[in-house]
Amino acid sequence: MKIALSYATMGIFxxxxxxxxxxxxxxxxxxxxxxxxxxxxxxxxxxxxxSRALRGERSVDPQLAERVHQAAxxxxxxxxPAARALASQRSTQVLVLVPLLSNALFVDLLEAVHRTLFPQxxxxxxxxxxxxSAEEELLLRTYLPHRPAGLLVTGFDRSEDARxxxxxxxVPCVHLMETSTAPGTxxxxxxxxxxxxxxxxxLVERGRRRIAFCAAQLDPRVLQRAEGYxxxxxxxxxxxxxxxxxxxxxxSMALGARLFEDMxxxxxxxxxxxxxxxDIAQGGLLAAARLGVAVPGRIAIAGFNDLAGSDQxxxxxxxxxxxxxxxxxxxATMLLELMRGEAAPRxxxxxxxxxxxxxx
Amino acid sequence: MKIALSYATMGIFxxxxxxxxxxxxxxxxxxxxxxxxxxxxxxxxxxxxxSRALRGERSVDPQLAERVHQAAxxxxxxxxPAARALASQRSTQVLVLVPLLSNALFVDLLEAVHRTLFPQxxxxxxxxxxxxSAEEELLLRTYLPHRPAGLLVTGFDRSEDARxxxxxxxVPCVHLMETSTAPGTxxxxxxxxxxxxxxxxxLVERGRRRIAFCAAQLDPRVLQRAEGYxxxxxxxxxxxxxxxxxxxxxxSMALGARLFEDMxxxxxxxxxxxxxxxDIAQGGLLAAARLGVAVPGRIAIAGFNDLAGSDQxxxxxxxxxxxxxxxxxxxATMLLELMRGEAAPRxxxxxxxxxxxxxx
DNA sequence: CTGAAAGCGCTTACAG
DNA sequence: CTGAAAGCGCTTACAG
Numbered sequence: 102m103k104i105a106l107s108y109a110t111m112g113i114f115x116x117x118x119x120x121x122x123x124x125x126x127x128x129x130x131x132x133x134x135x136x137x138x139x140x141x142x143x144x145x146x147x148x149x150x151x152s153r154a155l156r157g158e159r160s161v162d163p164q165l166a167e168r169v170h171q172a173a174x175x176x177x178x179x180x181x182p183a184a185r186a187l188a189s190q191r192s193t194q195v196l197v198l199v200p201l202l203s204n205a206l207f208v209d210l211l212e213a214v215h216r217t218l219f220p221q222x223x224x225x226x227x228x229x230x231x232x233x234s235a236e237e238e239l240l241l242r243t244y245l246p247h248r249p250a251g252l253l254v255t256g257f258d259r260s261e262d263a264r265x266x267x268x269x270x271x272v273p274c275v276h277l278m279e280t281s282t283a284p285g286t287x288x289x290x291x292x293x294x295x296x297x298x299x300x301x302x303x304l305v306e307r308g309r310r311r312i313a314f315c316a317a318q319l320d321p322r323v324l325q326r327a328e329g330y331x332x333x334x335x336x337x338x339x340x341x342x343x344x345x346x347x348x349x350x351x352x353s354m355a356l357g358a359r360l361f362e363d364m365x366x367x368x369x370x371x372x373x374x375x376x377x378x379x380d381i382a383q384g385g386l387l388a389a390a391r392l393g394v395a396v397p398g399r400i401a402i403a404g405f406n407d408l409a410g411s412d413q414x415x416x417x418x419x420x421x422x423x424x425x426x427x428x429x430x431x432x433a434t435m436l437l438e439l440m441r442g443e444a445a446p447r448x449x450x451x452x453x454x455x456x457x458x459x460x461x
Numbered sequence: 462m463k464i465a466l467s468y469a470t471m472g473i474f475x476x477x478x479x480x481x482x483x484x485x486x487x488x489x490x491x492x493x494x495x496x497x498x499x500x501x502x503x504x505x506x507x508x509x510x511x512s513r514a515l516r517g518e519r520s521v522d523p524q525l526a527e528r529v530h531q532a533a534x535x536x537x538x539x540x541x542p543a544a545r546a547l548a549s550q551r552s553t554q555v556l557v558l559v560p561l562l563s564n565a566l567f568v569d570l571l572e573a574v575h576r577t578l579f580p581q582x583x584x585x586x587x588x589x590x591x592x593x594s595a596e597e598e599l600l601l602r603t604y605l606p607h608r609p610a611g612l613l614v615t616g617f618d619r620s621e622d623a624r625x626x627x628x629x630x631x632v633p634c635v636h637l638m639e640t641s642t643a644p645g646t647x648x649x650x651x652x653x654x655x656x657x658x659x660x661x662x663x664l665v666e667r668g669r670r671r672i673a674f675c676a677a678q679l680d681p682r683v684l685q686r687a688e689g690y691x692x693x694x695x696x697x698x699x700x701x702x703x704x705x706x707x708x709x710x711x712x713s714m715a716l717g718a719r720l721f722e723d724m725x726x727x728x729x730x731x732x733x734x735x736x737x738x739x740d741i742a743q744g745g746l747l748a749a750a751r752l753g754v755a756v757p758g759r760i761a762i763a764g765f766n767d768l769a770g771s772d773q774x775x776x777x778x779x780x781x782x783x784x785x786x787x788x789x790x791x792x793a794t795m796l797l798e799l800m801r802g803e804a805a806p807r808x809x810x811x812x813x814x815x816x817x818x819x820x821x
Numbered sequence: 822c823t824g825a826a827a828g829c830g831c832t833t834a835c836a837g
Numbered sequence: 838c839t840g841a842a843a844g845c846g847c848t849t850a851c852a853g
Contacts, residue, residue, distance in 0.1 A: 130833060130844055132550050137847065147824050152848065160822060179606045183552065184846035186543035187829045190492050202568040203769070211562065215589070224603065227587045229575070243584065246539045354770040383770065390750065390775045409563070410714040410743065410770075415750045490828055490849060497831065507840050512832065520838060544830035547845045 135178045144172035155180065186248060194226045195436065196249040198237060200320065202229055204352070204380075205408045206425050207255075210277065213429025214253060221437055223250055232320055234260040241266045248272075251436045257281055258321040273439035277432045278322060278425075280450050287439060287446035289432040293322045296421045296453045297329025300403050301375055303419070305337050307461055309373035309401055313344040315360050315385070316377035317352040323377045326405060330375055344371060352377075357384025358391075365394065372400055373461070379404035379411045379420055386414050386460060401461040416459030424451045495538045504532035515540065546608060554586045555796065556609040558597060560680065562589055564712070564740075565768045566785050567615075570637065573789025574613060581797055583610055592680055594620040601626045608632075611796045617641060618681040633799035637792045638682060638785075640810050647799060647806035649792040653682045656781045656813045657689025660763050661735055663779070665697050667821055669733035669761055673704040675720050675745070676737035677712040683737045686765060690735055704731060712737075717744025718751075725754065732760055733821070739764035739771045739780055746774050746820060761821040776819030784811045 140155075141148040146165060154161045154169035155178075161169075172178075186192040195218055199207040215225050226249065228240040238260055245266060252267065252274035259267075267274055276288040304312050314330045316323050327345065334340035346364055350356055357376060361384065364371065376382035382404030389396045396402050396416055404411060407422040431449055438444035500515075501508040506525060514521045514529035515538075521529075532538075546552040555578055559567040575585050586609065588600040598620055605626060612627065612634035619627075627634055636648040664672050674690045676683050687705065694700035706724055710716055717736060721744065724731060736742035742764030749756045756762050756776055764771060767782035791809055798804035 128844065132845070134846090136845095148846090149824060149848075150822090153823090156848095162822060165823085179602075181547070181846050182607050183543050183546035184829090185848075187541070187547050187831080188846075188848040190829075190848095192543065202562060202571065203565060205563060208562040208568075212589075219603075229572075242539075243579075247542050354773045358773055380769075384773055387773050387775055409740075413714045413718055413744055413747045415747055488828065492829070494830090496829095508830090509832075509840060510838090513839090516832095522838060525839085541830050544845090545832075547847080548830075548832040550832095550845075 134181065135176045137178075137180075139176055140169065140173045140178045143176060144169045190248055191250050192248050193223050194247060194249050195223045195251040195253060195433075196228060196240075196244045196247075197225045197253040198228045198230055198240060199255050200230050200232045202227075204378075206406055206423065210425045210429040213426040214433045217430050217433035218437070223437075223440075225253075230255075232318065234258075234263060238263045238266070245270050245272070251275075251440045253277060253432055253436060256321055273436060275432045275436045275439065275446075277428050279325075280448050282448070285446055286448065287435055289428050289435060289449045289451065291424055291428070291451045291453050293325035294329040294332070296405070296423070297326030297375075298333045299329070299453070299455050300405065300419075300421050301330045301333040303455055303457065304373045304375060304401060304403060304461060305333065305339065307373075307397075307401060310339055311341070311344065311368075311371045312339065312373040312375060313346060313364060313368060313371045314375050314377070315346045315357075315364065315381065317348045317350050317356055317360070317381055318378070319347055319349050326377050344368060352380050354380050354384035354387065357381030358388035359384075361385035361388040362392070365392070365400075373403070374400065375403045375405075377405055379406045379408040379418065382418055382420070383408075383410060383414055386416075386418060390415065397459070397461050403461055407456055412458065414460065419458045419461040420456050422454040422456050424453060427451050494541065495536045497538075497540070499536055500529065500533045500538050503536060504529045550608055551610055552608050553583050554607060554609045555583045555611040555613060555793075556588060556600075556604045556607075557585045557613040558588045558590055558600060559615050560590050560592045562587075564738075566766055566783065570785045570789040573786040574793045577790050577793035578797070583797075583800075585613075590615075592678065594618075594623060598623045598626070605630050605632070611635075611800045613637060613792055613796060616681055633796060635792045635796045635799065635806075637788050639685070640808050642808070645806055646808065647795055649788050649795060649809045649811065651784055651788070651811045651813050653685035654689040654692070656765070656783070657686030657735075658693045659689070659813070659815050660765065660779075660781050661690045661693035663815055663817065664733045664735060664761060664763060664821060665693065665699065667733075667757075667761060670699055671701070671704065671728075671731045672699065672733040672735060673706060673724060673728060673731045674735050674737070675706045675717075675724065675741065677708045677710050677716055677720075677741055678738070679707055679709050686737050704728060712740050714740050714744035714747065717741030718748035719744075721745035721748040722752070725752070725760075733763070734760065735763045735765075737765055739766045739768040739778065742778055742780070743768075743770060743774060746776075746778060750775065757819070757821050763821055767816055772818065774820065779818045779821040780816050782814040782816050784813060787811050 137148045137151050141151045151169050154166040155173060197214055201207060218225055230237040241263055249272055252272050255277055256279045257276055278290045280290040281288050314327055316327060331340060346360060348360060376385055382402055386396060386402055394400060404418045404420040407420045411418040411420055428451060497508045497511050501511045511529050514526040515533060557574055561567055578585055590597040601623055609632055612632050615637055616639045617636055638650045640650040641648050674687055676687060691700060706720060736745055742762055746756060746762055754760060764778045764780040767780045771778040771780055788811060
C-alpha cells in the first residue's frame, strides 16, 4: 500500500472534504451557485417561501420576507433565469424585432425600449430582420421557443407563417411605428400617410409646383408616405405620376446622391424633391452641392425622420421629426401592461413634427 | 337539476374530453409543447437517445438516429432552451457588449458577429454599455446568470469588478477592437496607434505642418489614436500639444462642426485637422462649407473609420477604413473555437487601410 | 400565510 | 451503443 500522497492529491482530498463539511448534500452535478434552497436554509423557511418573498408576492409575512431578503443578500443569491423560465414557462426577455440597425431611427427606438424595459426586470433581445420576411420568420422560430415574456415588432407587414407564429405563441405583442384599427391589436405609431402629406403640403405652400417623390427601400411605411404625397398633390391638382422615383435598393447617402443626379437629368423641370428618408435626402443635398445646384433656389429638398446630421447639412434639411423614442417608450410601456395583464390591447397614435430648415 | 348546458359550457366540456383522449397523461402543468419524451415514444427509444441523436452525438446507432430525426421532424419537435440551459448549465446565447449602437462602426461589427454565430446555433444577445463602466457591470450582473455560451466584449477598459465577473464566470471571452499581449487573452483588433500614426503621416506627407488633432468621447481607442498622432508628429519635429483638442462629449456631427469653428478661431494657423472619428470629421467638413473655408486649400481634414457618407462629402473625406466587419467575423469565429474547446485564446491583429480622398 | 410534493423538459453521470 | 435514475433550480397547484 502506498502511503505518500502527492500535495496535489492531498489538495483535492482536502478540498473535497471541506466542501463536504460545508455542504454535505451538494451533488456531483451542482453548478456551485447559491440556490433558493440555500437561502431557505439560511432563513429557516421553505424554498417556496423564499421564492414568493423574492418575487414580491404579498402573501408572505413581512417579517419572514425581511428575513428572506437579508439571507439572500448575505449569500449573494441570484435567481437562475433558466430554472425560472422552465418552471414558469416564461422568461424575462422581450424579443424586439427591427428591420435594420443601420437606420438611426431604430437605434433611437431600441434605446427607448431598453430604458423602459430593463429597469422593470425585462431584457430586450434584439432581432434584426433586414426587411426580409424569411429572416423575420427564422428569428421568430428561433426565439419563440425561449418563451419571451413579450414581443415588440415593427409594423404589420409579415409572412402568413410569421403572423401565425405570433398569434399562436400567446405572447403579448405590440406593433410599433404604424397604427391599425384591427380589433385586439396593440400598436404604437404615428400616421405615416399624414406625415407624408404634411411635408408635401409644406412644399406646395412654399410655391413649388413640380414636386417629385424619391424613395428607396420601399417598405410599407415608405409606401404610406408616398400615399400621403399623392393625396396632397392630387388635392392641389399637381399630381404627376412621372415624378415618383421608387428604388427598391437599400437606402443610403450614396443612393440618394445617385438618384438626385438621375432625376435632375430625366426630370429637368422639377422644383422640389421629397425624399422618403433623411439619409437619401442628405445624399441628394450633397450631390446638389457637388454639382453646384442651388438649394432651395433651383430646387427645394425635404427629407423624413430628422436623423443625425440633417441639421448640419448646408443648407440644413427640412424634414419631419418622427417620434421614434416616444414610440419605443410608449410601446414598451404598453407591453409592460399587457404582460402584467393590467390592460387590453389598444392603439396609440403619436404626433410627428414638421421641422422647416433652409433646404426648402 | 338543470339539464340544458350552454354552448360555451359544452364546448369547454368537449375540448377537455378531446384533450384527455389524445393525451391521457398530460399533467396539469404541461406546457403543451412536444417534448423529448414524445419523440422518444414515437421513435420507440429512450429520451436520452433522442437527446443524443438530436445533438449529433456520434455514439448513436445511425439507424436509430435516423428514426429519431424522422420522428422529431414529424412531431415538429423544438428543444426547450430553458430546460437545456438548466440541465447543461449553458445556454446558446452569446453576450455581445458594445459601447453604442449610434456609432455605425458597432452596427457593422454586430452584423458580422450575427452572420457568423447565428448559423452555428448561437444567438447574439446585444448589450449596450454607453461607454459607462457601471452600465457594463450591470449588464454583466444581469446576463451572466443566464450562463451565456460565450462573451464578446469591446476593448479592455472596464471596472475591476467587471473584470472579475468576466474571469470568475468561466465563460469563454473574446475582446474586440483592440489588441493585447497579455497571456491567455483572446482578442481580435487592429493597431489603433498605428492607424492614428498612418493618417497623421499622410497629412505630413501632403506638406501640412500645423496639424491639429480633434477628438470626442475619449474612449481608450480614441486615446490610442491620439498617441499615434503624437508619435508621428514628434518624429517629424512638428508636435505641438496646443493643437490637441479633446472633448469628453459624445461624438456627433454637430459637435464636430462646433469644434471646427472653435479651432479655426483659437488656432488660426493650423493647416490640417485629424478628427478621431468620421462623424465629427463630417461635421467639420460641413462647417467649413458653411463658413466658406476651402478644404483642402486652406485646411486639410481627415477622419477615422470610413463611415457611411464619408465618400459623399464635398469634398469626400480622407480617412482610415477600419476592419470592423472582419473584427466581428474573426472574433466570433475565435469564440466559436473557444466554446468548442478547439483552440486556446490568442490575439489576432488585422489591417486597416488609408483611404485618400479629396479632403486632404 | 406557509409548505410538501410534484413537475417544468432537458442532460449528466453511471451502468451495462 | 443504450438506458434508468437522478438532478439542474426554480414555480405551480394543492392542502392546510
